[in-house]
Every structure is written in C-alpha cells, then in structure tokens.
Amino acid sequence: MKRLLDPDSLRALARGCAVLGAGGGGDTYLTLLQALQATEDHGPVPLVDLDELPDDSLIMPCGGIGAPTVSIEKLENGNEGERLREQLENLTGRKVAALMAGEIGGGNGLLPITWAAPMHLPLVDADGMGRAFPEVPQVTMQLAGISPSPAVMTDERGNLIVFRTISGQWMERLERAAAVEFGGAASSTEFSLTAAEARTATIRGSVSLAIRIGAAITRAEGDPVTALIAEIGAFRLVSGKITDLERQTRSGWVRGSVVVEGLGADAGRLVRLELQNENLVALEGGRVLASVPDLITVLDAETADAIATERIRYGQRVTVIGFPCDPVWRTEKGIAATGPRAFGYDFDYLPVEGLAGAAIGRFPGEAGD
C-alpha cells in the first residue's frame, strides 16, 4: 500500500484533479464532499500500486459520464459503484480487486474513492488519461488494445445497462445516448482489465501526481499560481479576466467558448478557449497557443484553484496555463485519438512547449480574435 487516502490527501487530490481536468472531468467540490463523507463512514481507502496486485487481479476503471454542467446539479445516490461492480463481477465471473479512475481529471479522479470506501476496496495509483478527455475511448487502454466491453452504466434511479460494442467509438455513441436519456449524466465502467495489463496500459502514478499538485498549491507562500506553474512545468498563456462566455449543454456534452481579456502585462490580449467538456484549444488572433492533447487549465488568479468549464463566470480573474500531456498522447496513435483533428480542427498538433513559448514571446500585447 502506498498510503491511506486520509482527509488531507483527499483535499490535495481534489485540487490536483481539478488542475489535471483541463476544465473537465466533473466538479471536484461536490465529489470531494462525497469522498470525505464516504471515507468518514467506512474508513479511508488505501492507494495501491499496480505492482502490489497479483497479475490476474481485476481492475474496474470507473467514473461519471456526461456533461459536467449537469453533474453539479444531478448527484449520484452513492450506490452506483456497488451496482457497477456487482454487474461487472457477474459478467466476468471474477472479483473486482481494485477500482481505478477512468480519468484522473476533475471529479472523476475522486468519484471512485466514494465508491471504493463502502466496498472496502483499494484505489489503484493510475488512470486511463492522465487528465480528462471528453470521449469514452480516449483512454490509454484503447491505445493498448484493451476492449471497452463489457461496459456497465447505471443511474441514480437504479437502471442498469450493459454494452458490448464492436469498437470504442460505438461505445462512446451508445453510452452518450444513454447518458442523455438519464438526464445528461450517469455512472459507468469500461475497459476493465487485469493488473498485469494495467501496468502497461494505463498512466501510472497519476493519483500521487494529483495529490502532489494539490499539495504544492496548498503550501505555496505568496503566489500559488507561480508555485503551481513551477511544480508542473506549465506555460502561462494569459492572465486576465473572463469577458465572454458561451456554454451549451447538449447531447451529453457541454460545448462553448470562453474569452479571456489580458490584464496587467497582458493588457490588450484576447485569448479564446474552445471547449467540449474540457478546454480543447487556446487561440489568440488565429494562432494556436496550446491544444489537445496538452492540457489547458483556467486557474483562479489568486488561489490557483482550477476553474472547471461549468464554473467559469463572466468577470473572473484568471490565469490560463498550458502544460504537456503524458507522452503516450504524443505518439502517432495518441495524437490520432486525442489531437486537434480528432475534435474536428483542421490543424496539426504541436507541443505546447513550442507553441506557447514561441507565440507568447513573439506577439506580446497584440490583440487577438
């Protein structure tokens, strides 16, 4: 066991998951409250490394699916995880040994803890994204050839669906449609796998990383934004205030855009973020400052707390940062699955360390689109 996830670790984890959410993955405030309550009621959840588990242990990746705007109004009833596990065990004829966050970003990094506590199961220090992505097959397990089936989805009412699809894309399509019928959000597990498979098919250490990020913000003296940027090797894309916001919840997604008008040293700049649950691209005057699969996160300018897409409001003082994704997403397969073209953009992926550095250095103070 690496550690017990005590209340302090959970609070740090929540802050770190929000940063890794790139705007998505669901609200971390409500999921933190749920995780604190569940672990108070049932005892803290152990965080384990994949190397600690026998090769054939069954790992259940899980989390919420749907639009984050919905998830802050439509809460789980708490026993979704138990129902997912029971069904997955029936389907596979095997016992689930540990839960894993499908995505470490946002509330989905915490939700498995709320479910693991009453089941007295550990959480694996790994996830399938190293961040949050909007679509079901945008996970490292898909890249590694793990089947998304059987997937199980349930809602707070007790409805339950099992999906066996011919591809990850079909899983996305069918699960999204079901999530919409459930009211825009639901709980699910896909890509169940063994510990042996998970050792090479997941992003390892991401729970620990999120805790470390959260702790860096918490202990920062003076300027937490600067401390965070140093901790994760991020690029400051712009500092300013939210001057425009367009957000629609539709078809199981939140889509829209956010405009940040620069203040202080960034006065005169206009940076636009386009989002589909997560922040996909940061644009300035038609130039790309950062794009998926790299992470673009909006931080509160004072506290460095990440502001999810569903919590963005007009007038907020923010710093937008961009930072590198896990190297697995920069492979050919990774870019094909999660790069700008996967989201309909007609440009190639370039790493944020090139883009942001060059663009910000080259065009200071220039007005954007």
Add this chain to the structure above:
Amino acid sequence: MKRLLDPDSLRALARGCAVLGAGGGGDTYLTLLQALQATEDHGPVPLVDLDELPDDSLIMPCGGIGAPTVSIEKLENGNEGERLREQLENLTGRKVAALMAGEIGGGNGLLPITWAAPMHLPLVDADGMGRAFPEVPQVTMQLAGISPSPAVMTDERGNLIVFRTISGQWMERLERAAAVEFGGAASSTEFSLTAAEARTATIRGSVSLAIRIGAAITRAEGDPVTALIAEIGAFRLVSGKITDLERQTRSGWVRGSVVVEGLGADAGRLVRLELQNENLVALEGGRVLASVPDLITVLDAETADAIATERIRYGQRVTVIGFPCDPVWRTEKGIAATGPRAFGYDFDYLPVEGLAGAAIGRFPGEAGD
C-alpha cells in the same frame, strides 16, 4: 405442434400481419422474403401452442424496434436472433424453448420466423399485442406484471446492449435512444417469460389468426376488401384516395398524418389519420371515427392488402377500416397504457363499433377537417 409454417402459410401470415399492423410493425414484404429464404435454407418452423410446452419453458419475445420507414432501407444481417438468444440464455442461465413475436402486427409478426429457422426453434402461436403498437411496454406482458428485464438489443453490425430498467417506461426510453444511434432501427427481446406465464400474459392464437386473415384475402373472389371486412368484423371508415401525406422520421419514430378524400359513395368526405409508427386515430370534421387501442388499417382498394404507414403514397386508392382490439386493451389498465390519452390525445377511448357505426351513419357526405 399446430402446423409447419410452409411457404403458403408464410404468405398468408404476411398479409394477415400487415392487416393487424394497423399501419406499423414494419414492412411485411421484406420480412416475408427473409422468412421464405430462412425456411428454405433451414426447414420450416413449427408453430406450437403454449399448452404444448412445459410450464417452465423459456419464451423469447422478439422483433424489430425503431421507425418502420427505416426498416425498409436498413436490413438485418440475419444473425440478430441468434445473438439475442445467446445473450438471453447467458443472462437467465436457461435455454430458450421457443420464440414469440412481441407484436403480431407488420413485419414483426414474421421476423421471429427468420430467426427461429436456423436455430431450429418453434414459434409460439401468441404475441404481446394482437396488433402493433409503437412503444415497448405496450404489451400484454406489461399489463400482467412480467418484467421487461433483462432486455437485449443488437444491431446488424454486432453491437449488443443489455438493459435492466426500473420500469417499462425506462425500457422504452433507453431502447429508443439506442435504436436511434443504431440508425433508427434495431432488433431486441424484452419481457422474456415462461410458457406457464405466457398462457395468461399474452394474446393467444394470434399467428393462426393472422394466417386466417391473410387466407381470407387470398381466396376472396370478387371484392377482397368486403371479404376481409366480413372475416374480421371491421368497419369501413372511408373509401377514397390519399390526398395529403405528412411523414417525419425522427427520434426513432415515424410520425405524421394522412388525409383520405372520399370517392364514390364517400365523395366529399375527408378523413385524417394521425400516426406514430401505427395509425393512432381516424378523424373526420373533428369527430373521432376510431382510435387506439382499436385497429385502423389502410387497405389497397383493389387487393385489400394493408398499406403500412411507410408505404403510403399520394394518390393511392384505399379503403380505411377500423376494427376491435383484443379485449385486454379495453380494460382500465389496457386503455391507460394504449388508449388515446396514452398518446397525448385529450379524449376518452370509445369502442370503434360505437364510434364508426354512429359517425358514419350520421354524417354521410359531410366535409371533414
């Protein structure tokens, strides 16, 4: 065994199912071709009575779900039934003893034969509607308290979904959404039950009835429409031509309306049919001539072949008939589930034998709406 479903019975069955479809249940021409081919390849399917089966035999009600307009363009690949059966057997731990049409109306009355042939399973002489209805829980099994779960749905590509819902309404909602994602139509089984349960929870003898109706049309000399009306005790609502047609395929349904302008003795009359997969109501000048759950079927004026909602065309010469539904739909629970109010109409159900007789007698030749 009651009989072997040989090619002649299948042809009669197809004609009868079309009449009992009340415009819906899917195309009978294509499903007849499929059933003829399947029984040529694998031998004829036995038609059995529920009394012939041991009490605990597992019956699989099955058929297509979606918009009939789609089903004439998007064909099954033939092995959907096998996949549904395999999954249902895995889920229940029991062997399927016989297939049953979820609805006898339209192509759904024939589709189970295409599936039963290669599996060498019999077809039960019963169904869940005695006609076709648009919604999943509009079956006698729902009235009888049989659970719709576990339901299984599959498509021609090989995707497979298992639903366990808290109600028939949720089953409808989730299956419809999945059918839409599959392209507007899919194959499914719901409300699996034992032979003992089916003896009181289904409409018995409906396959034989459909064959009898089809045979009556086939052997009619002179005027097949009159022969059919005599055979089933129907009311002639109007004879004329289709002068207006509005039909939209949306959200897994075909919805719209059809206007029939009277000819001959009915000259000057305008009768409007409103449809949701099936013909729901027949209206004349704001008066109801017939409504669900009674059957409203559009017949080719020459051949008495029923014309499904997706085959209606401007200018067709037709006779519209109304005839009584099975008595189970005229109970309080039956009317609540399938009466006009269940489809959003603000009027109470009245039996067609009262409505059509009175209205047609009282207002001959009067112009409608």
